Amino acid sequence: MDIVGQFPLFYFPDYGSAWMMGITGTIHILASHTSVGAAILFAFLAHKAYKENRSDLYPYMKKYGMFLLIFSYVIGSITGPGIWYTATAASPRGISALIHNFVWVWATEWVFFVYEVIGVFALVYFMNKIDKKTHLKLTYSFALASVGTLALIIGIISFMMWPGTDAYYTTGSASDAFFGINTFPHMFLRIGFMVMMSGVIGIVISSSMKKEKPELSDELSRKMGFISILGGAITLFGFVWYMQTLPENAHAIFAYDRDAIIQNRIILMVLFILYFGLAIVRPRLIHPAFASLMIVVILVSGLWKGEKLRESMRKPYVAGQYIYSNQIISRDVEGKNIKSELPLIAQKGLLKTNPWIPQNLRTITPSNQLEAGELLTKIACSSCHSLEKSGKYRPMKDRIAGMDKEAIKGILYGIGAGAFTHMPTLQLPEEEYEAIATWLVAQDY
Numbered sequence: 001m002d003i004v005g006q007f008p009l010f011y012f013p014d015y016g017s018a019w020m021m022g023i024t025g026t027i028h029i030l031a032s033h034t035s036v037g038a039a040i041l042f043a044f045l046a047h048k049a050y051k052e053n054r055s056d057l058y059p060y061m062k063k064y065g066m067f068l069l070i071f072s073y074v075i076g077s078i079t080g081p082g083i084w085y086t087a088t089a090a091s092p093r094g095i096s097a098l099i100h101n102f103v104w105v106w107a108t109e110w111v112f113f114v115y116e117v118i119g120v121f122a123l124v125y126f127m128n129k130i131d132k133k134t135h136l137k138l139t140y141s142f143a144l145a146s147v148g149t150l151a152l153i154i155g156i157i158s159f160m161m162w163p164g165t166d167a168y169y170t171t172g173s174a175s176d177a178f179f180g181i182n183t184f185p186h187m188f189l190r191i192g193f194m195v196m197m198s199g200v201i202g203i204v205i206s207s208s209m210k211k212e213k214p215e216l217s218d219e220l221s222r223k224m225g226f227i228s229i230l231g232g233a234i235t236l237f238g239f240v241w242y243m244q245t246l247p248e249n250a251h252a253i254f255a256y257d258r259d260a261i262i263q264n265r266i267i268l269m270v271l272f273i274l275y276f277g278l279a280i281v282r283p284r285l286i287h288p289a290f291a292s293l294m295i296v297v298i299l300v301s302g303l304w305k306g307e308k309l310r311e312s313m314r315k316p317y318v319a320g321q322y323i324y325s326n327q328i329i330s331r332d333v334e335g336k337n338i339k340s341e342l343p344l345i346a347q348k349g350l351l352k353t354n355p356w357i358p359q360n361l362r363t364i365t366p367s368n369q370l371e372a373g374e375l376l377t378k379i380a381c382s383s384c385h386s387l388e389k390s391g392k393y394r395p396m397k398d399r400i401a402g403m404d405k406e407a408i409k410g411i412l413y414g415i416g417a418g419a420f421t422h423m424p425t426l427q428l429p430e431e432e433y434e435a436i437a438t439w440l441v442a443q444d445y
């Protein structure tokens with residue numbers, strides 16, 4: 001049968017389903033990265049407590065651990081499945097591609113994660129209840145499990161940007177998919193950020209201990225300041241390395257906003273160097289509420305912007321450089337027996353090959369042309385452009401404002417010929433172009 005493997009369209013007006021993904025993802029990343037960073041920090045503190053016989057560090061670790069349990073693990077565990085739901089709705093074939101490539105990697109990650117969750121409970125509960133050495137071993141294994149979850153998930157997420165090796169397309173093997181050239185730089189980037197986050201949260205906790213234990217609070221705030229600066233430096237190094245391992249399309253998209261992005265990163269860097277400097281030089285001046293506010297700053301201007309950038313640099317693909325954001329498979333992957341759907345769509349059109357098109361729209365007639373045009377535009381364009389006048393997500397209205405039908409058709413022909421590296425090459429039969437252009441003009445943007 002001449003059909004393409006599409007799923008029903010999940011349409012989210014104004015903001016686009018990609019933003020829903022981004023919002024859930026950003027919150028999840030804050031929580032999950034904090035937990036991995038904290039696991040490394042715990043190993044460091046437990047080591048210090050053991051080697052230097054510093055029992056006074058335990059109450060701090062306990063407080064930190066409780067915060068983690070509530071903040072990272074509860075929020076992380078809620079938003080984790082949230083990502084699955086959102087991604088499955090927004091990009092079913094993207095998720096399907098990841099599952100088909102990495103099912104065992106994900107299963108392994110889950111085992112590490114279970115260990116991690118049990119580990120953090122054990123770590124907090126057994127503090128001061130078991131001997132220091134055993135506790136130290138526990139923190140080491142907790143740190144290993146945490147970093148393990150990170151290492152595994154990074155290979156998967158990096159594949160979304162691109163496999164990073166041509167071998168993958170012929171072998172289809174999980175290791176070729178996993179070990180692309182941008183997996184390790186990506187890992188460094190994230191580890192740096194995690195270490196920095198562990199310090200940022202550490203300052204929240206240490207500053208809240210100012211009254212009860214002023215000396216210890218100062219010492220720890222200082223340490224956290226240094227740790228954060230170290231993490232920040234690793235992040236910066238990772239980012240520069242990461243950028244050099246990206247595919248061409250990513251650079252093309254980055255170039256669109258390069259100045260704004262670099263400016264934002266420099267402002268953030270200066271702000272945080274000042275903040276960490278303050279933690280080192282004048283720890284007493286930091287109020288816990290202010291320290292908490294800095295987490296929000298990271299969430300909104302650091303992570304949200306960064307994740308949006310990563311998402312947008314993947315365009316026109318959603319995963320592996322063979323699935324477009326609009327859920328169409330755009331190239332053969334011999335190793336997985338996957339065939340490009342573009343020739344069939346070019347020949348028969350989307351209305352005839354997508355199994356979810358209502359019967360009355362399968363053939364375009366003068367009376368259903370507008371309705372068919374709307375559906376086609378939603379299928380072909382809405383994963384990257386919101387279509388409402390009030391749309392916020394790369395709004396179509398700004399892209400085609402003032403164009404007449406012929407000009408819009410010109411764009412569509414360009415898209416069909418692959419003239420825009422950041423947009424899917426989508427060739428359609430003339431009548432479908434006509435329907436899309438007719439509907440877009442009727443929107444009167």
Ligand code: HEC
Nearest residue numbers: 315316317325326380381383384394399400411422423424
């Ligand atoms: C995979 C994501 C994606 C899809 C799907 C997509 N676009 Fe785009 N589009 C982009 C990106 C990225 C840009 C460039 C950045 C920008 O304009 O913000 C862009 C830019 C444009 C522009 C401005 C052209 C330029 O380069 O100046 C037009 C017009 C446009 N898109 C129309 C469409 C239409 C019509 C569709 C559906 C047939 C569509 N796009 C589908 C991602 C996409």
